[in-house]
Amino acid sequence: MSNRKWWQIATIIWMIVIFLFTQLPYFTGSHTATAIDKLFFIDKIGFLSSQAKLLLIDSLNFLIRKATHLTAFGILSFFLFKSLERYRFSYLLAWCITFLYAMTDEWHQSFVPNRTASFKDVLIDASGAFIVLLLTFLIKAKKRKKGETTEKVRLK
Structure with missing residues (x-):
């Protein structure tokens, strides 16, 4: 199986993972806030007022939650880029497909009880994709430049 096929399979699996997490009721804002409170023992911090504790949890x-959006859709864009790398506009294609998937994910989320759809989240998802694709581009450019420098040294 070609390397590109593995990236395509990883892309599909990651899209399924995002879809499944979107519909789980545990990942609502209130559930996440409760988990944060328990995980960091915020209710046990004696020197903070109740209002300060709520502000910290929020x-x-x-x-x-927003870092999760950035990360999940950044990973998706990278998988898409690797799947489409041989095409001329692979970075743009990967970003556009990620953006479209983010929109459909938010739309899907609007049908899930206790979840809401937000175009702001779509923009955060698209930003995560942009950041990862920009980093990928810069790393590839640096490697390409280093390879060219190495080749020039060998030719001398």
Whole structure:
């Protein structure tokens, strides 16, 4: 099986993982906030007021949930890029497909009880994809430049 086929399989599996996590009720904002409270023992912090504890939980909840969006769709864009790498506009194609999938994921989420769809999340997903694809481009460019330098040294 070709290397590209493995990337295509990884892409499909990752899309399924995102789809499944979207429909799980455990990943609602309130469930995540409760998990954060228990995990970090925020209710046990004596020097914080109740209001400060809620603010801390809400802030952590926001950061964790949005970092998850950035990461999940960044990974998807990388898998898509590797699947499409041989095509001329592979970076753009990978970003566009990730963006479209993010929109359909939010639309799907709108039908899940206790979940809401948000175009802001689509933009965060697209940003994660952009960041990962930009990093991929920069790393590949650096490797290509290093390879060219090595080749010039060998030719001398």
